[in-house]
Amino acid sequence: MKTIAQQIQQNCHISDAQYAGNYTLCIYLLKMREFYRWESQLPFSQKLDNNDIGDWLTQREGLWDEIDEQPLTNLLIDNEKFNCFESDKINKQLEKHKLVYSGGYGLYGKPVFFLGELLHKEAHDDYTLYISGKELARDLAAPPGMAQDKTVYIRRESLRRFIWEKFEESHWHKQENPLSRALACYDFNNQPEYALEKMTDNEVNTVLQHEIGEIQAGKILGDQWEEMLINLPHSQAEIMARAVRDNIADMLSTLPKLLDKNEAAQIHFYFANMSAMRKMIFPGLPDAYKSWLVKGDSKEFKNMFSVASSHWINMAEQMLGIYKQHGDKAHTKIETLINNNYL
Known part of the structure; x- marks a missing residue:
């Protein structure tokens, strides 16, 4: 081999x-x-x-x-x-x-x-x-x-290496945040190897649920979505398109499963890894997390899923429509569309 x-x-x-x-x-x-x-x-x-x-x-x-x-x-x-x-x-x-x-x-x-x-x-x-x-x-x-x-x-x-990098990163920033909350659920200070293995085992399921959501999103968006990504390289439009698809995947699969399981460590780690682009175009999601932290109630999260999935699917379909009309020159119009439709 x-x-x-x-x-x-x-x-x-x-x-x-x-x-x-x-x-x-x-x-x-x-x-x-x-x-x-x-x-x-x-x-x-x-x-x-x-x-x-x-x-x-x-x-x-x-x-x-x-x-x-x-x-x-x-x-x-x-x-x-x-x-x-x-x-x-x-x-x-x-x-x-x-x-x-x-x-x-x-x-x-x-x-x-x-x-x-x-x-x-x-x-x-x-x-x-x-x-x-x-x-x-x-x-x-x-x-x-x-x-x-x-x-x-x-x-x-x-995944194991990614989690260890996040653990090392946590030493650079001492303030309380989603990453520090996630790591605090494991005994990294006294048993780092055991904590790393346990966290990796838990996060395998989070990764799996996101990828299942990606497949579900792919069925909705069709093959032309991948063609559009290939033809929008090195642009903010491509990063936005990937963020929109991630939002769809997570509204359909990842977050509903995490909240059903009600594992705080995994919910914290999910938000620790939410990209800057996703936070920018979907400010309502971090806001729902903050509400969950204060109230300990996932009602606001769950109320969001149907509305948010419909919104981002609609945005994705409009992006595809722009791409069909303008081809590889569609990136500026796609960026304008998303910038005008934050959720």
Whole structure:
């Protein structure tokens, strides 16, 4: 399997070489720091040496300069070639080796790949679920959850790393906020490894519910939504479109499930990770969270779901209408639409 991992990692390097410049400097350095820890297989408890990271960073950017114009390559598995985006076909070959693969697209149309050890596979009527453990190949972007067509991938190792980064981030800001409230539900101070495992176990379900919501949103929005995202790169309109779809997914699936379960830690962590764009266009949702904090009553949340899902579905349909009329020149009109229709 080492050869397969090397092929996939090479595509990861090519994708990173072509898209790493899209990050702000601060985000880029944080992601590279985390990527260095993963690639070097260093434990979370080990303090990173800035000189070592600097040397590695120079080498990695040198590699990217060499390969940034190379095309992505097909994968050779068991003497058969596969397009690197044929995830379903590739997984049929890899499942017998207890591995899982994904090839898709992320923010700004960046190709995102990973190969991991397969922990669990589950078939449902609406989707197939893969949960991966240790990751053998990945790129700079490592989303804990992804939905492609009717397949959901939960990357447990990436989720675990994401939670640890949030724990480290909490040391920089001492004020009370959703993140500090979420972490306070676990004993990170005395039992950090146990707390990390327990929190990861709980958050796997949150990620799953969001990805199920993504599939439900996809059924409503249709294939042209993905085409629109690809044709609105490097614009605020693309970020808005992704935020609108996230709002739909979370009104249909994530938040109703979290409130039914009534696990405060997961509700706090959800709001700790709500993006700036989503807070801007959906100020009513953080307001409902604040009300829940004060009153301990989820009534305001639950009253919001039907109204909010209808609103964001309507916005998404109008965005698609603008895109159908104006094509890749639609971004300004889409931005105006969303800016005039905050909820």
